[in-house]
Amino acid sequence: MREHQETATATALAAGTYSGYSLHAHRPDQGINLILSQPGISSSRVTRLSPTAVWALAEPGTELPPRERPLQVLLDDNGRTIGPLRGEIFWSDPRHQNAPFGIQFVDVTLEQGRQILSALDVASREGRALPAVSPRPIEEALVDPERIRSILKAVCVMKHQGLLRQLGRTMRVSLEYFDVEGSQLHWRLEEPGAQWGPAPHDIEVVGYNSAYRLRVPARAVRGERLVTPIPRQLWRVRHRSQRRVPAPPGLQAHFHHPLWRELGARACDVLDVSFTGLSLSGAPDELVFPGLLLRPMEVRDARGESLWLRGEVRYVGETNADGRRMLGVQVTPLSAEDETRWVRLVSHGLCPNTRGGEAWLEPLWELLADSGYFQLTGLPAERVEAERALFLDTSRRAAQAPQLFCQTVWPSERGVEGTLSSVRAYRHGWLIHQLARRPGKPPGHVPSGQILRDLHVRTLEHAQSDADFRWLMAYAGEHHPLFERLHLTFARAHETSGDAAVMPVRMATLRSDTPSDVDAPGIECGPADAEERVDVALELARIRPAAYVDALDLTPERLELRGTAEAWRAAGLERERQVLVARHEGQVVAAALVELAQEGTTLSGLLDTVRLFPLAPGGEDTFPTLLDEARAWYAARERATFTLVVEREEDEVLLAADSPRQCLWLLSARLLPEFLEYVSEATVGRLPPTPPDA
Structure with missing residues (x-):
């Protein structure tokens, strides 16, 4: 038995x-x-x-x-x-x-x-x-004319592939030319000797991570070219929340069947990869089925270097013309070292023009200096060299913790053309920061917008690889044209759904050794006890948007960042938050959230912040005293400065008049695939010129 x-x-x-x-x-x-x-x-x-x-x-x-x-x-x-x-x-x-x-x-x-x-x-x-485990595709009808034009322009400029589907056959097509003035599309057949056949035509084109279906009549057929009107409707089918790209040549998966060891070692070519999955080319008699667990599974490249994954078969396709069948496998790395190797492999495939920043740290620092980033962030000249050493040290350590950090660079013959970084600052929230571009035109024929697009795609898709990812956040210049066009416009369009938020803020760097010397009789300041922390969290949930509360870990169980701090400490890095409160006659009237991160994580102190909240009438009067308590907190940790984040206009008296105005930008992970599609469309260059025979 x-x-x-x-x-x-x-x-x-x-x-x-x-x-x-x-x-x-x-x-x-x-x-x-x-x-x-x-x-x-x-x-x-x-x-x-x-x-x-x-x-x-x-x-x-x-x-x-x-x-x-x-x-x-x-x-x-x-x-x-x-x-x-x-x-x-x-x-x-x-x-x-x-x-x-x-x-x-x-x-x-x-x-x-x-x-x-x-x-x-x-x-x-x-x-x-x-x-039993296959998800259904998501379908959505798109009818906004400007949105349809934006999608088709991106398809045309990016030369994305297309398919013409007719009864009994499928043929490759491309959108060769977009006639804006005539509102016409010029399609080209990529199959030699093929004919367009009778209209209307069902065409499917691929965007960043979605397939778009359209049905169009023919206005003219000119050999291999078909001229059609711009459709009034597109149907979007999102195949995956994360992109897949072709695997590097020679990549193979090796495993033993968990049920029948007598089958011996199995080897399958890897066809494509994403952060959470891959597809394999299996033998026609491969005895696999959805739900089969392949653990461990070794993935070995053409040089013989390998990493180990846990795999679960999610899809088994029919045998194709080559006598093979495609297997879809959901994967997770077995160890932290395997995760680092896997993220590097997939990231390079998803965005081959970008690299991780750890091998480009000196050129990256030069880029930040040449682009004027230090002046933009207000970093004093006397601190630049000291920050350089901290930046290089933290960046090297962060490269070994892809579950917490991503530093993307776009290299060229000049060094580094652009950079964008992200950090898992909170339990479910990734902060993107340090966007910079080198002045001048990069060498070679780099299409307009490609560097910006590639930096966003690699950095934000990295956040998608985190199973706990729920929010993306950034501090964006309120009137900066780039941030306004890419980030703020998109988020504002989705604020009513609760999946996005744009909050005006002002930020200033304060010293920890210059107390205010404000006398506040009858006010006692100090760390909040357990009951007070719960009361603070409940009040923040009442006065702040739900997106803000969840993204910044302001719930009772996450208020002091314990889980996040433990993950950072495991990587050998600092992360801490404490709740300080001001009491009047024993009652809490205001609170300050003070937090810090490893020095060199962000060059503008975005994670060494103080936020002030009045919790009772007159609570804002205790803010100078709470700031002095915060100064002592940072001084005890040998931090010379910290960043005060002011979220209410009435509290701006605490800041200098020239403190920059910014926006705290929050975006739900549910919207990230659509946002990356939006970035892809918004950064495309010019449409191709009119063909001679158009």
Whole structure:
């Protein structure tokens, strides 16, 4: 009995909870039935099946054996019998008649596994079986004329691929020319000798991470070119929340089958990769199914260098013309070292023109100086050299912690043309910062907007690789043309949904050794106790937007950044926050959130901040005293300066008149794929010139 239980456990570990295929028979004779021989003989309709487990709907009056009791079953596929199979019931609900029950198979033989998967292949081709784990694509109709024009302009300039779909055939096409004045599109057939065929034409084009479908009539056919009007409607299908790109040549995945070790070592070519998945080219008889766990799985490049992943099969395609079948696998790295290697590999594939900053630190520092970044952030000249040493040291350490940092550079013969960084500042929030461009035109033929687009894509897609990512944030210049065009316009359009926020703020650098000397009789300041921290968090949830509260970890359980600070400390870096309160006659009337990060993380002190909140009438009168308490807090940690962030106009008296106006920009992770699509469209260059024969 103990050996049977150990075998059942091993089988359960070979596949996820929702493994195999869901079965949807349209007629009784199309389904697969489960035949139980204990305690009597009964037949039940199978609703989900894999070589590791079966779910079925019990027929009325069926008496199920006790759980974890060995039993034998048969599968009846329209007269074709598979079995006997050994198993045990691991889930049932005796309170309800006709409730589904689940059986965990034990010691399924290789031949039985082939029979089960063969039956499921047939059912899948006939439309009777769907992968139990496959997500459905998201469809959306787009009707705004300006949005449609923006998408099609990006497709044309970026030379994205397209497909013409007709009954019985699919042909490659490209959007060769966008006639803005005539509101016409010029398409070209990429298949030699092919004909356009009858209109209307269904065309599918690919954007940044979405496929767009359009139906258009033909205005003219000129050989291989088709002229159509701009459509009034596009249908967007988002295939993935994260992009996939072709894998580097020679990349292979190696694994052993978790159910049938006799199959030996398996090797599949990797077709494409994303941060969370890859697709493989498998043999036509590869015995895999959705939910199968491939762990560990070694990914080895053409040079023989390898990393290790945990994999779960999510999709199994039909055998193609080459006799291979595509396998979609969701993956996570096995260790921190594997994560670093995996992020580097995928990042380079997603944005081949960009690199991680760790190998370009000296040229990166020169870029920041040449671009005027230090003047923009107000960094005093006397501190520049000291900040350089801190910046280089922190950047080297951050490169080994991709789960917390991303530093992107766009290199060229001149050094570094542009940079953008991000840091996981909070439990669910990534802060993007340090955007800079080198003055002048880069060498070579670099399309307009490509550097800016590539920097955003690599940096923001890196944040997507974090499973806990919920918010993107930045401090953007309120009247800066670039930030206004890219960041603020997009966020303001989504504020009403709660998935974005734009909050005006003013920021100033204060010294920790220059107290205000304001006398505040009857006011006591100090760290908040546990009860006071909860009260502060509840009041912040009342007076600030939900996006702000969640993104900046202002909930009771996250108010002091304990989880985030632990992750930073594990990487050998500082991160801390404390709640200071002002009390009058024992009652809390105001609070200050003081926090810091490793020196050199951001050159403008974006994470060494103080935020002040009045919690009772007159609470703002205690702000000078709270700031003195904050000065002492930073001085005790040997920090010479900190950044005061003012979010209310009435508190601007605490700042110098020339303190810059900025916006705190917040964007939900749900909107990030759409935002990157927006960035891709907003940074495209000029449309190609008119073809001579147009």
